[in-house]
Amino acid sequence: EIVMTQSPATLSVSPGERATLSCRASQSVSSNLAWYQQKPGQAPRLLFYGTSTRATGIPARFSGGGSGTEFTLTISSLQSEDFAVYYCQQYNNWYSFGQGTKLEIK
Amino acid sequence: QVQLVQSGAEVKKPGASAKVFCKASGYTFTTYAIHWLRQAPGQRLEWMGWINAGNGNTKYSQSFQGRVTFTRDTSASTAYMELSSLRSEDTALYYCARESNSFDIWGQGTMVSVSS
Numbered sequence: 053e054i055v056m057t058q059s060p061a062t063l064s065v066s067p068g069e070r071a072t073l074s075c076r077a078s079q080s081v082s083s084n085l086a087w088y089q090q091k092p093g094q095a096p097r098l099l100f101y102g103t104s105t106r107a108t109g110i111p112a113r114f115s116g117g118g119s120g121t122e123f124t125l126t127i128s129s130l131q132s133e134d135f136a137v138y139y140c141q142q143y144n145n146w147y148s149f150g151q152g153t154k155l156e157i158k
Numbered sequence: 159q160v161q162l163v164q165s166g167a168e169v170k171k172p173g174a175s176a177k178v179f180c181k182a183s184g185y186t187f188t189t190y191a192i193h194w195l196r197q198a199p200g201q202r203l204e205w206m207g208w209i210n211a212g213n214g215n216t217k218y219s220q221s222f223q224g225r226v227t228f229t230r231d232t233s234a235s236t237a238y239m240e241l242s243s244l245r246s247e248d249t250a251l252y253y254c255a256r257e258s259n260s261f262d263i264w265g266q267g268t269m270v271s272v273s274s
Contacts, residue, residue, distance in 0.1 A: 086261070139203060141261075
């Protein structure tokens, strides 16, 4: 089983600032990495697949990068609606998720 | 619009079974696989398996093998997940999700609570 580890667990950032979230895989997942955003009481929303391809309707301030075992999600200028929990997920060898990073308002 | 709508919350006794439905609309149901996942309180999302909505083939996570069954009714564009021999650790929010570029569309989730 591929274990996904996200850091930090909580990230406090002010609106308008940049946020960078990290995700590490226990073994290579190639570029088969997705990111999701989840707000309280809602289902996860797909942000990226294939590491860096934005899903439909995702703003350009979001970017995804990395390969192999190290991945990042960057939000260039945080808006109020961006504060949420973010999950990475690998789909190279079945499917597994990270434990999430909570992005909160500083 | 494309959406998946799930059945409502369930409360079950240990040892019972729970059956959740996931009704698709806005797209051709048989074109995409439906995956089932769950999120227990304070835990990460856990993949349970998938069903090919076209031919009915299934794949179950080893963690649930023997306890979970996926079916579908193409005439109703609906997928079903049944989990048997429930225990307290199965208390979780259960999701269905469409597979397209990973999981692009999710149901709203169904809370299954297991308590004596």
